[in-house]
Amino acid sequence: MVEKHISEWTTEDKKKANLDNVSKYILYMTLDKNMFNKIKTCTTAKEDWVKLTQLCEEITETKHNKLNVSIQKFDNAKMKLGETLKEIDEWFNSIVIEIPALGKTYCNCEIALKVMRILPRE
Known part of the structure; x- marks a missing residue:
């Protein structure tokens, strides 16, 4: 043209x-x-x-991709051998804070249950 x-x-x-x-x-x-x-x-x-x-x-x-990765981190979170409670608290809180910023929310009950599952039986 x-x-x-x-x-x-x-x-x-x-x-x-x-x-x-x-x-x-x-x-x-x-x-x-x-x-x-x-x-x-x-x-x-x-x-x-x-x-x-x-x-x-x-x-x-x-x-959307970041949210999927964060949800996988949340779902697969486990305490590693030799890890302190302070270290767990730091990385788990970073995941819990990141997820709502990406558009998904977990209720306090779900988060509490996940924390209980992360900790070893001892």
Whole structure:
């Protein structure tokens, strides 16, 4: 597609360009600096939107993968031989704190039961 020189624009072309500029402005005002830097090379609002959609899908997928790993850590948590209660408390708390930040919650009862299962019978 060959672009017209601005002097050759019709009223319809001017309206479309204005809408595109307004759309880009609205998008840019809602983004933080990091996200803006990822889309600033796009030339139209449509390109901006497509790029943002792709970025958000990647972020959602990454968050889902992190959640799965954290849940596996929680489910497979066991006290290792020679490990102190302080060490267990530190790594288990890091898992318990990480999981809600990724979108899943455990009730206090589930966490307490898991702690009881982690500890050796002795």
